[in-house]
Amino acid sequence: MSGVQFPTGWRIEMLTKSHNRRGFRSGQEVVDRWLQQSALQSQNKQLTTTKVLLDEKGKIVGYYSLATSQVDFSDLPPAIAKSIPHRQLPVAVLAWFGIDESFQGKGLGKRLLATALRDCHEASQTFAFIAIVLDCVDESAKNFYQQFSFTELPGYPMRLYLPFKLLDLMMVDAN
Numbered sequence: 001m002s003g004v005q006f007p008t009g010w011r012i013e014m015l016t017k018s019h020n021r022r023g024f025r026s027g028q029e030v031v032d033r034w035l036q037q038s039a040l041q042s043q044n045k046q047l048t049t050t051k052v053l054l055d056e057k058g059k060i061v062g063y064y065s066l067a068t069s070q071v072d073f074s075d076l077p078p079a080i081a082k083s084i085p086h087r088q089l090p091v092a093v094l095a096w097f098g099i100d101e102s103f104q105g106k107g108l109g110k111r112l113l114a115t116a117l118r119d120c121h122e123a124s125q126t127f128a129f130i131a132i133v134l135d136c137v138d139e140s141a142k143n144f145y146q147q148f149s150f151t152e153l154p155g156y157p158m159r160l161y162l163p164f165k166l167l168d169l170m171m172v173d174a175n
Contacts, residue, residue, distance in 0.1 A: 028141075048065045
């Protein structure tokens, strides 16, 4: 995943005020609204970081927002919970993710997700966490993430997680 390739001239940047967020349309109103109205404000408050994938003309093709949080050990599957402290545990959060509908179905979502996972893995060298957690906006999103070994948190059918140990293996295999 360290060598994720996008088309020539495309780049990933931290979201700034200068990016045209209004033209982004993923087909999911809540995903679009987050980028257009909340992502920059949340980033300025140090609550999330948002990175945008830009095409050669500077159009936002996709984005992801990352954050940190905690989960209670009792929310984790028994196989994981039995070997960790019984308290709130740190997690990385893939808070938001979207691909503009005019670019969907071209494999860009997989590559952008790989980039987000790489960012999480790199952050783990400074800030420890036990898993990456995300909430799915619908069944289609859930199916997408499950292709990458994300699984349901018990009792939360639309909340998925990827254990850090599996992320670490993915990064080793990608190199």
